[in-house]
Amino acid sequence: xxxxxxxxWFLPTAGDGREVGAVxxxxxxxxxxxxxxxxxxxxxQIAKAAEASGFTAVLTPTGSGCEDAWITCAALxxxxxxxxxxxxxxxxxxxxTLAAQQATTFQRLSGGxxxxxxxxxxxxxxxxxxxxxLDHDQRYARTDEFLTVFRQALTEGPFDxxxxxxxxEGGGSVLRHPAAPIYFGGASPAGxxxxxxxxxxxxxxxxxxxxxxxxxxxxxxLAAANGRELSFGIRLHVISRxxxxxxxxxxxxxxxxMDPAAIKAAQERxxxxxxxxxxxxxxxxxxAAGGLGGADHHGLEVAPNLWAGIGLVREGAATALVGSHExxxxxxxxxxxxxxxxxxxxxxxxxxxxxxxxxxxVPLVTGTPAPVAAPRDRDLAAGATAG
Numbered sequence: 001x002x003x004x005x006x007x008x009w010f011l012p013t014a015g016d017g018r019e020v021g022a023v024x025x026x027x028x029x030x031x032x033x034x035x036x037x038x039x040x041x042x043x044x045q046i047a048k049a050a051e052a053s054g055f056t057a058v059l060t061p062t063g064s065g066c067e068d069a070w071i072t073c074a075a076l077x078x079x080x081x082x083x084x085x086x087x088x089x090x091x092x093x094x095x096x097t098l099a100a101q102q103a104t105t106f107q108r109l110s111g112g113x114x115x116x117x118x119x120x121x122x123x124x125x126x127x128x129x130x131x132x133x134l135d136h137d138q139r140y141a142r143t144d145e146f147l148t149v150f151r152q153a154l155t156e157g158p159f160d161x162x163x164x165x166x167x168x169e170g171g172g173s174v175l176r177h178p179a180a181p182i183y184f185g186g187a188s189p190a191g192x193x194x195x196x197x198x199x200x201x202x203x204x205x206x207x208x209x210x211x212x213x214x215x216x217x218x219x220x221x222l223a224a225a226n227g228r229e230l231s232f233g234i235r236l237h238v239i240s241r242x243x244x245x246x247x248x249x250x251x252x253x254x255x256x257x258m259d260p261a262a263i264k265a266a267q268e269r270x271x272x273x274x275x276x277x278x279x280x281x282x283x284x285x286x287x288a289a290g291g292l293g294g295a296d297h298h299g300l301e302v303a304p305n306l307w308a309g310i311g312l313v314r315e316g317a318a319t320a321l322v323g324s325h326e327x328x329x330x331x332x333x334x335x336x337x338x339x340x341x342x343x344x345x346x347x348x349x350x351x352x353x354x355x356x357x358x359x360x361x362v363p364l365v366t367g368t369p370a371p372v373a374a375p376r377d378r379d380l381a382a383g384a385t386a387g
Contacts, residue, residue: 009050010346014066053358057084088117091146100153107177140190196222206319233342237320281318284308329364
């Protein structure tokens, strides 16, 4: 683990708002959760807020319900100066040789500010909507081969490859640039095997410290068996306020705003997914707003300050750290002690919360002074509109 963890933010390319909504599909959304459209201007405000607040990169999702991550991030290059872009994409929807060319171009145009999040898939219905009919383990086998060819296309040439999914003759990029780091998550045995072999940063969603500690230990052993070492990243939402009472009141507000019909639609979609990670997220809340029997947020607090309410309507990352700034920082310190080098955080709405978390929470973990945003950057948060 590095001495100082690295912090990233999230770019809501499906739209933003003051309530929780789905991010990669249309189910589980309400009008209030996306009342800020993902225009280039608004996403640019978030990117600049994240940069001004000291975040290293922004994660951009991939799915049928959000804007294309490659195009969106490329459009934001000139709006930012040092911010990295963690571009999520699905290897089954693009040839590895073309992806290598896109990555090289992005690196050249951005000055080396690309990071790649490989998403193998999770919702069979959405996969088929894009024309992908492979089953769970077949998709991971394809991802393994994809990344092998992808790395060759970046560093070798010409080369030939003949595999189960790809056949290449004379491949290789004429233009070279340092390869972007590969971020990869997978909770199933098939996913973990690919991560141990191919990933630079292994990603997990925000399970309890006990659960992720076991995962980190297992992944270290798997990587070592492949003669490799991994860095580790964790994806969490944050609800941080001056006092614990204020933070939990905000969690209750988010919970109260969730449309029961949206919860039902989201849980039905999660149940059909073959993603082990998604199943683990859904198991934390059980699909009911009352959680473990409580009428408010208490039934959904699955570990100290770790709240599973987000996952009632949102796929993927489903938990939030809730508490005072000091409490949230303490929980982040606990995850860092487990071995997490990188944190990908978010909050609703993403513009204002980028400033709040960057100024009030991150410095408590890193021990560095809060960043001083330019007056114009601060005005972005105060003057955000529906767009």
